[in-house]
Amino acid sequence: xxxxxxxxxxxxxxxxxxxxxxxxxxxxxxxxxxxxxxxxxxxxxxxxxxxxxxxxxxxxxxxxxxxxxxxxxxxxxxxxxxxxxxxxxxxxxxxxxxxxxxxxxxxxxxxxxxxxxxxxxxxxxxxxxxxxxxxxxxxxxxxxxxxxxxxxxxxxxxxxxxxxxxxxxxxxxxxxxxxxxxxxxxxxxxxxxxxxxxxxxxxxxxxxxxxxxxxxxxxxxxxxxxxxxxxxxxxxxxxxxxxxxxxxxxxxxxxxx
Numbered sequence: 001x002x003x004x005x006x007x008x009x010x011x012x013x014x015x016x017x018x019x020x021x022x023x024x025x026x027x028x029x030x031x032x033x034x035x036x037x038x039x040x041x042x043x044x045x046x047x048x049x050x051x052x053x054x055x056x057x058x059x060x061x062x063x064x065x066x067x068x069x070x071x072x073x074x075x076x077x078x079x080x081x082x083x084x085x086x087x088x089x090x091x092x093x094x095x096x097x098x099x100x101x102x103x104x105x106x107x108x109x110x111x112x113x114x115x116x117x118x119x120x121x122x123x124x125x126x127x128x129x130x131x132x133x134x135x136x137x138x139x140x141x142x143x144x145x146x147x148x149x150x151x152x153x154x155x156x157x158x159x160x161x162x163x164x165x166x167x168x169x170x171x172x173x174x175x176x177x178x179x180x181x182x183x184x185x186x187x188x189x190x191x192x193x194x195x196x197x198x199x200x201x202x203x204x205x206x207x208x209x210x211x212x213x214x215x216x217x218x219x220x221x222x223x224x225x226x227x228x229x230x231x232x233x234x235x236x237x238x239x240x241x242x243x244x245x246x247x248x249x250x251x252x253x254x255x256x257x
Contacts, residue, residue, distance in 0.1 A: 029080045034224065036252035038071040040064075040092045042113060044244035046147050048169050052160050054241065055109050055149060057098050061248070069093040073228070073250060082125035086137060086181070089118045090230060092246050103158045112148040115246065117141055117230070119177060119197075119208075126180075134182040137197060141177045141206060143232055145242045146170035171242070173202035173234055189216040194226070203234040214254065222254040 041064030047054045059067075073090040094113045099106040121139025152164035176199040183193030190213070197208040212226030229247035 027081060029078060031079075031257050032075070032077040032254055033257075034076075034252045034254040035074040036072065036224075036226075036250040038073045038090070038092070038228065038248060038250040040068060040071040040228075040246045040248040042068075042092060042094045042115075042244060042246050045241060046111065046113065046149070046244075047239060047241035048147065048149055048167055049236065049239035050167060050169075051149060051162075051165055053100055053102065053107070053109070053149075055098050055100055055111055057096060057111060059096070064094075065248070067094055067096040069095055071248070074252075077123075079123070079125075082128060084123040084125075084135075086119065086121040086123050086139065088121075089116075090246075091116050102161055107153065107157070107161075108151060110148075110150045113244075114146040115244070116144045117232075121177065123181065127182075131185040131187065132183070134180060136178075137181050137195065138178045139176075140201075141175050141199070141208075142172065143175070143203070143206070143234065144170070144172045145234070145244075147240075147242065169240055171234070171236065171240055175199045175201035175203050175206045175232070177206070177208070179208070185216075190214070191216070191222075203232050206230075206232040220256055222256075224250075224252045224254055226250050226252070 041061050043058040045054055045056045070091065070093045076087040078085045092115045096111050098109050098111050100109050119139055119141045121137050123135040123137055125133065126136055127134035146168065148168040150166040157163050177197045178199055179195060179197035181195035183191055185191040192213050194211040199206055209229045210226055212224050214222045214224035216222045227249050229245065231245040233243045235241045
């Protein structure tokens with residue numbers, strides 16, 4: 001009788017061990033870190049509070065890449081069960097010359113922009129499967145933009161446009177962001193994913209769209225290629241304007257730990 005009881009106890013421990021391991025694994029934190037090189041083009045309208053001229057830039061993707069000084073982005077994700085944290089950052093720097101129509105003539109304005117944004121968001125797993133994840137994302141995005149405009153022409157310009165100008169202005173603003181983020185694996189190392197976010201706050205509207213495809217090198221590393229479109233429409237009552245869309249391909253390396 002005692003032997004039978006011991007066998008039953010041992011069998012129960014053996015059967016419960018995998019369940020306990022699965023529960024511990026589900027309760028453990030997992031992390032993903034993904035830096036990207038981003039070939040971003042920039043188009044939109046820019047204005048300074050002290051200059052009665054609005055600068056518009058809309059060029060081909062090839063021309064925009066030639067004028068891109070630097071572009072990078074990165075994401076960090078922490079997951080524990082259905083809950084988690086998402087940190088995302090982006091940086092782009094552009095230098096170009098734009099022809100601005102003034103009184104029937106073209107005013108060559110040197111435009112330099114530097115844009116940084118950072119997202120801090122909470123995630124909740126709507127779908128949690130081995131090959132498929134679909135998350136609800138809610139958080140805040142902080143923007144920082146610096147715009148430098150400069151020009152000088154040898155002939156007088158019609159008032160109130162000055163004959164020459166060189167100035168730099170910068171602003172920071174915050175927007176709420178909500179959306180979804182997902183990923184699906186095909187079982188052979190290949191996966192696809194992306195996210196769609198939108199929101200408002202101090203800007204009229206900001207959006208973030210990312211489409212990606214990747215391949216698992218091993219359990220720790222994966223290579224990812226994607227296309228991202230990030231936009232914001234911000235304007236102050238004083239006349240500063242930053243209504244911009246940044247988009248382009250990215251190549252990254254994901255590290256899981």
